[in-house]
Amino acid sequence: MSTATLEPQPRVRAPLNYLNADYGWRSWLFTVDHKRIALLYLVSITFFFVIGGSFAVLMRIHLTEPQGALVQPETYNKLFTLHGIVMIFFFLIPSIPAVLGNFLVPLMVGARDLAFPRLNLLSWYIYMVGGMFTLYSAVAGGVDTGWTFYTPYSSTYSNTQVTAVAIGVFITGFSSILTGLNFIVTIHKMRAPGLTWFRMPLFLWSIYATSIIMVLGTPVLAITIFLLALEHLFHVGIFSPALGGDPLLFQHLFWFYSHPAVYIMILPAMGVVSEIIPCFSRKRIFGYKIVAFSSVAIAVLGFLVWGHHMFVTGQSVYAGLIFSMLSFLVAIPSAIKVFNWTATLYKGSISYDAPMLYALGFIGLFTMGGLTGLFLAALATDVHLNGTYFIVAHFHYIMVGGAVMGYLGGIHFWWPKISGRKYPNGWAALAAAIIFIGFNLTFFPQFVLGYLGMPRRYAFYPPEFQVLNVMSSAGATVLGVGYLIPLIYLIWSMRYGPIAEPNPWGATGLEWKTASPPPTENFAEIPVVDEEAYDYAPKPIAQPQEAPGD
């Protein structure tokens, strides 16, 4: 056990922690404390989630009627474009890494902060500047290229705010790169004595794998976006054949980043699930090393599959063959993870607290999202399904069913640590159930729509697709309600929730060995680690040190 233990504090007055250390606005905007920066991110990404979510609500209302119920086609095109851009670049990519990663990486490695605290604050400012550019473009007329910015439409034909959004995405990319760099250095150099690589919690492994993708992949996106802006502003012929460019070059460059970006979104969620499942079944994770290495395998293979987005572009059939094979290879480490999480439950002591419900929901939805990916990796079926609602359903199962469920699970798991308060478990369990049901009602009909042939990004559609669209929109209202409930009770709990003890779930891991919320310096003394991760097994001597049961 670590040497850092809790001073038994009389709960008359709250002990000094990172939240009550200072209250002025300067203490937040100029903070270099990783925990406060995590909260800055939490507030910002929640803001962007609400904006991106409102676009989705408008889209689902619009699509209840075949001719479009709400807006002009031009406006609808802007809605799905901004929904994608905001959700991907300003919510999903920063979600788990920038909020939970920022908060937890130093705590989990037993350090007082990240390796570069000022750089960390800079990342948040860069993220906000990028976000403001994007919001400006939305207000100043919007953009209608789709989040994929395909050329030559984006570079020469669209007369919307392509440049402003491109600059926004370009700037935000640097925030990702700096955050990734900070995590890599911290995990390499600042682990507490005794915390060897194979004693690290799996969350750190997946954040590490994610950081590598951020650092290696994001520059390619920056270059691509820069070239796009060059062509858009100065008519330099790069992508447009009318200017002597190559129309498919953009797609190769774009997906070289944007496919790995899918793993930036899903790997951290896998890390969260790998923390929650052992804690709520009180079992060491099944096959620790295999789960750890499968994260790295996914990160590496993820760089080699971009061509599976381009099977119908007329690229060589042999290129298609290679990319199809590599895409199938990525499925294997993902499947291995699912089996290992499930096996962890075996002979465990399983409780059904809210974080566990989200984690189990994640496994189910990720399994469906992953398996439907096989339809798109197989060349013959991809030809039919590419560009239809099947794709839309598939990636929402991964990104919303997977990444967002993982994020919410993580927020619920570490909320007592972050806020020092508990939330009402009944409401949380109810919200998890509503989100799971609402999600399936929204996106399952879209698999069928896609197979029937309805293309995505259609502002109006043939009437035979109406029934399934209405079903999807109805499901979206359930999903929307599900998302609102946690927003309400989490805010409520910050003031009125019961005080959380340092380790309310009886979890292992260094972050649970300090106070809730932690003091600014995290640990009074740097802890020493002398045990494996997820050491939930009974220990005869350790009895008095265990946190009181809940």
Place this chain on the structure above:
Amino acid sequence: MIQTLPFQPEQASTIAKSVDDLYFFLTAITLFFTALIFSIIFYFMLKYRRRSPDERPQAIEGSLPLEVLWTAVPTVLVALIFVWGSTLYFRNSEAPKGSLEIFVTGKQWMWKVEHPEGQREINELHVPLGRPVKLTMTSEDVIHDFFVPAFRVKKDVLPGRYTSLWFEATKVGSFHLFCAQYCGAFHAGMIGTIIVQTPEEYESWLAGGAPGESMEQAGAKVFQANGCPTCHVADGTGLGPSFLGVYGNPVKLTNGQTFTADDAFLRECILQPATRRVAGFAPIMPPFQGQLTEEQLNNLLAYLRALGKAAPPAKAAAAGGGKS
């Protein structure tokens, strides 16, 4: 079952059933593993639910045989799906010899179709039943995508390039044609109808169209109007190569490379002749980039294709080489 009618698009081409077979196999795999994972989770949740707050189960490190098992099973499965999907794709990628050739041009936001006999259509495509049809497609502006769900075919339509796609219809009727690559404001309106007719109906439709001139004839006019015959003399004595016997045959370039004179190659030679110079001729041809519409180019290529069937003029290359 999900396979029942309202959940399945119509099968109206020779390949549709084979694609659906793979689709249903994948659906079965998906259902099986989803059910497997869900039931194991539910079973464990009930069986191993926490019965007392201080329950501390024994740790299990893992199991190598199990890891090997659940690595091997997915590997074998995805290998099978890979081979199945790829074989089918390869079989479907090459149009059979003797296919009926039709030319499609996409532009914001319509499909323009030209039959070799000269009939033109917009947002409609008439094809005969039971005969392979090969579409050669290009775009005038942005990337579009030609998608016929009932045929299970889809291919991007790119500006500055030719892509192709083929199908053989097996049902008479009308089928949706969708643009499946987002192309701007009225992307959703870039839809059309594929009308499959019996061969007799199709013949009478072709005859009734009163087209005036075939693509080849229209192409000959483009050839004349742009001054091409000044240099490209048929008997091979001009400043540029004769086109007799060129299309579909190898052509030697000044840099020593050899290319087959297909649509893509000839298109580039016309639009940007500086990129690839044919050996034996002076680099004097002006670029036609931006001077010809996609339809004029299509017609021109139809004319060159027809010339390609003729025998090349005797000593054409030698005569041309002598001039330069």
